Amino acid sequence: xxxxxxxxxxxxxxxxxxxxxxxxxxxxxxxxxxxxxxxxxxxxxxxxxxxxxxxxxxxxxxxxxxxxxxxxxxxxxxxxxxxxxxxxxxxxxxxxxxxxxxxxxxxxxxxxxxxxxxxxxxxxxxxxxxxxxxxxxxxxxxxxxxxxxxxxxxxxxxxxxxxxxxxxxxxxxxxxxxxxxxxxxxxxxxxxxxxxxxxxxxxxxxxxxxxxxxxxxxxxxxxxxxxxxxxxxxxxxxxxxxxxxxxxxxxxxxxxxx
Amino acid sequence: xxxxxxxxxxxxxxxxxxxxxxxxxxxxxxxxxxxxxxxxxxxxxxxxxxxxxxxxxxxxxxxxxxxxxxxxxxxxxxxxxxxxxxxxxxxxxxxxxxxxxxxxxxxxxxxxxxxxxxxxxxxxxxxxxxxxxxxxxxxxxxxxxxxxxxxxxxxxxxxxxxxxxxxxxxxxxxxxxxxxxxxxxxxxxxxxxxxxxxxxxxxxxxxxxxxxxxxxxxxxxxxxxxxxxxxxxxxxxxxxxxxxxxxxxxxxxxxxxxxxxxxxxxxxxxxxxxxxxxxxxxxxxxxxxxxxxxxxxxxxxxxxxxxxxxxxxxxxxxxxxxxxxxxxxxxxxxxxxxxxxxxxxxxxxxxxxxxxxxxxxxxxxxxxxxxxxxxxxxxxxxxxxxxxxxxxxxxxxxxxxxxxxxxxxxxxxxxxxxxxxxxxxxxxxxxxxxxxxxxxxxx
Numbered sequence: 193x194x195x196x197x198x199x200x201x202x203x204x205x206x207x208x209x210x211x212x213x214x215x216x217x218x219x220x221x222x223x224x225x226x227x228x229x230x231x232x233x234x235x236x237x238x239x240x241x242x243x244x245x246x247x248x249x250x251x252x253x254x255x256x257x258x259x260x261x262x263x264x265x266x267x268x269x270x271x272x273x274x275x276x277x278x279x280x281x282x283x284x285x286x287x288x289x290x291x292x293x294x295x296x297x298x299x300x301x302x303x304x305x306x307x308x309x310x311x312x313x314x315x316x317x318x319x320x321x322x323x324x325x326x327x328x329x330x331x332x333x334x335x336x337x338x339x340x341x342x343x344x345x346x347x348x349x350x351x352x353x354x355x356x357x358x359x360x361x362x363x364x365x366x367x368x369x370x371x372x373x374x375x376x377x378x379x380x381x382x383x384x385x386x387x388x389x390x391x392x393x394x395x396x397x398x399x400x401x402x403x404x405x406x407x408x409x410x411x412x413x414x415x416x417x418x419x420x421x422x423x424x425x426x427x428x429x430x431x432x433x434x435x436x437x438x439x440x441x442x443x444x445x446x447x448x449x450x
Numbered sequence: 451x452x453x454x455x456x457x458x459x460x461x462x463x464x465x466x467x468x469x470x471x472x473x474x475x476x477x478x479x480x481x482x483x484x485x486x487x488x489x490x491x492x493x494x495x496x497x498x499x500x501x502x503x504x505x506x507x508x509x510x511x512x513x514x515x516x517x518x519x520x521x522x523x524x525x526x527x528x529x530x531x532x533x534x535x536x537x538x539x540x541x542x543x544x545x546x547x548x549x550x551x552x553x554x555x556x557x558x559x560x561x562x563x564x565x566x567x568x569x570x571x572x573x574x575x576x577x578x579x580x581x582x583x584x585x586x587x588x589x590x591x592x593x594x595x596x597x598x599x600x601x602x603x604x605x606x607x608x609x610x611x612x613x614x615x616x617x618x619x620x621x622x623x624x625x626x627x628x629x630x631x632x633x634x635x636x637x638x639x640x641x642x643x644x645x646x647x648x649x650x651x652x653x654x655x656x657x658x659x660x661x662x663x664x665x666x667x668x669x670x671x672x673x674x675x676x677x678x679x680x681x682x683x684x685x686x687x688x689x690x691x692x693x694x695x696x697x698x699x700x701x702x703x704x705x706x707x708x709x710x711x712x713x714x715x716x717x718x719x720x721x722x723x724x725x726x727x728x729x730x731x732x733x734x735x736x737x738x739x740x741x742x743x744x745x746x747x748x749x750x751x752x753x754x755x756x757x758x759x760x761x762x763x764x765x766x767x768x769x770x771x772x773x774x775x776x777x778x779x780x781x782x783x784x785x786x787x788x789x790x791x792x793x794x795x796x797x798x799x800x801x802x803x804x805x806x807x808x809x810x811x812x813x814x815x816x817x818x819x820x821x822x823x824x825x826x827x828x829x830x831x832x833x834x835x836x837x838x839x840x841x842x843x844x845x846x847x848x849x850x851x852x853x854x855x856x857x858x859x860x861x862x863x864x865x866x867x868x869x870x871x872x873x874x875x876x877x878x879x880x881x882x883x884x885x886x887x888x889x890x891x892x893x
Contacts, residue, residue, distance in 0.1 A: 193463070193499065193504070193883045193884075193886045193887035194463060194887075195462075195463065195850055195851040195852075195887065196460060196462035196463055196498065196760065196762045196821055196850035196851050197462075197821065197826070197827045197851060199827065199851070201887065223827065224853060279886070280504065280886060327466075328505065329504060329505045330465050330466035330467055330504040330505035330506075331463075331464070331465035331466065331504035331505070331883070372455055372466075373455075373466055374455055374464055374465045374466035374504060407824075411824050414759075414821060414822065414824070414827070415709075415759060415822065416758065416759060
């Protein structure tokens with residue numbers, strides 16, 4: 193069971209080998225997390241993440257393989273993960289998503305659809321199953337890694353931003369639907385995070401590291417905030433950016449994306 | 451039966467369970483038989499998660515009959531009765547609870563599950579010492595138990611957090627009183643060392659003693675405190691004898707305050723005002739029961755002042771001779787800059803034989819801390835280490851954040867408790883969110 197500070201003992205991480213997920217898992221294991229299930233697509237990377245969790249204090253870490261390009265496996269993946277986790281799952285972290293190569297994807301129907309599947313359809317299918325299992329359990333938390341890119345979609349990354357926006361908005365409604373069930377959902381909106389997903393890109397303003405995001409998530413769990421911004425100042429930055437006139441918005445973001 | 455979202459008094463860790471009310475031993479037995487995970491709940495005054503079970507059944511007992519009081523002050527009372535209700539019956543007849551915690555809004559069942567203590571622990575011990583017998587429904591049957599009849603189960607149930615069975619009713623021995631007043635001496639101390647030395651020397655002369663300590667001052671005034679001690683007023687101490695039951699709370703907190711209302715600045719200001727307004731030294735003042743024993747019961751739902759995030763209470767005890775641990779704990783807290791409401795410092799007398807009973811002869815300190823500061827989890831983990839290094843322990847009825855490993859070290863008789871538990875509840879039906887979190891009934 194989680195404690196008063198939102199520190200879980202049992203955690204399921206979907207896309208457990210992503211850099212952000214690994215940083216979060218590390219922090220949770222250093223606190224109270226003992227049993228961890230990491231689901232991902234690459235066994236080698238999952239094993240690395242597994243060792244990291246064990247070194248940081250977990251006593252049992254299992255792994256599950258899945259491919260987010262096929263939503264039909266979402267239910268099986270969630271079921272397997274919960275079975276491995278045991279009686280009660282305190283926290284599910286959903287970190288599934290790809291940044292994609294927009295220039296290559298935007299004129300390719302198959303690749304564009306695949307991106308929507310990975311960033312939106314698979315997570316939606318998984319969340320449906322997670323929701324059902326946790327509501328029956330009567331407690332538990334869901335943390336969904338969204339992005340500030342979802343707050344206002346910019347032209348250079350509209351496939352990523354748009355698919356994340358869909359997930360982000362859906363999760364706001366999903367969180368509301370959970371009121372009174374003992375289950376909560378929190379959305380994490382990091383800014384530009386230096387990770388393997390963004391390697392080779394230059395840092396825009398307010399860029400952050402995976403460990404900083406993990407710290408903000410851990411603090412957000414204790415605070416029970418509906419939306420966790422990382423760094424927290426982006427809450428205000430994006431409040432302003434959301435209301436910029438379109439031409440100005442394009443100029444500002446083109447500058448950042450150059 | 452209905453689904454309800456429940457949390458403890460600290461309003462952290464909510465979970466949903468099915469609520470089932472019962473009004474007889476047969477109904478308790480039927481509810482246990484029908485559930486895979488079940489725990490009894492009284493008035494929800496424990497701070498953390500011992501009276502809730504995610505996805506299971508929470509049992510609320512309507513068995514609240516208060517029987518007649520015999521000439522020795524012995525009575526039978528249903529476990530669903532509140533101490534408030536019991537006091538209303540017994541004060542007018544010249545009897546008082548042998549032990550009362552800081553609130554009378556707890557049930558008899560809750561008082562047993564936590565083996566509660568009061569300001570008189572150094573003289574009268576915990577609640578368990580005054581219970582002559584009880585009727586308990588376990589998954590394997592109904593039994594009357596006492597120190598002589600299945601003493602093992604009796605003591606495991608005292609402080610057993612409801613995990614050995616559901617208490618239906620108890621036989622309790624009350625304390626004779628002449629009046630509904632308390633004669634109180636109040637004294638202010640500039641720092642912790644002064645108040646602790648006065649308590650060590652003088653507490654034995656009083657039935658009731660407690661010190662309120664400011665844990666936010668540092669340096670020479672570290673742990674400044676107000677010590678209040680007293681005893682029941684005899685007929686000769688008062689002008690006219692009255693025996694009136696306590697009245698209900700007049701004030702209520704109608705909504706959740708913003709989470710940041712109780713922060714280091716507001717609490718520091720409160721502690722300062724409180725210290726300055728306390729008398730330097732006042733002798734033999736007459737006070738009512740309510741203001742002396744249950745000051746917080748004057749305000750209903752005061753936990754809402756801590757806002758949406760809630761708060762945790764951290765209460766530990768350390769053995770006699772470990773007064774320095776109390777000092778180091780307050781130092782650590784004060785230097786961390788965390789907001790902490792007036793802490794309660796008290797001396798404990800002899801332990802009760804219960805394997806999970808909390809008190810041990812020595813000192814206890816209880817702290818109220820709002821959830822929120824990022825450093826709080828670590829500071830409390832540090833305090834756990836400090837307490838453990840002095841062979842002390844943390845109170846489970848208030849816990850909301852301990853870890854299973856620490857429990858095993860703090861409660862070395864846990865295995866003894868588990869043996870009894872396994873005997874009466876082999877399928878581990880009686881469980882709670884706290885029991886799962888701390889792996890009390892096995893991993």
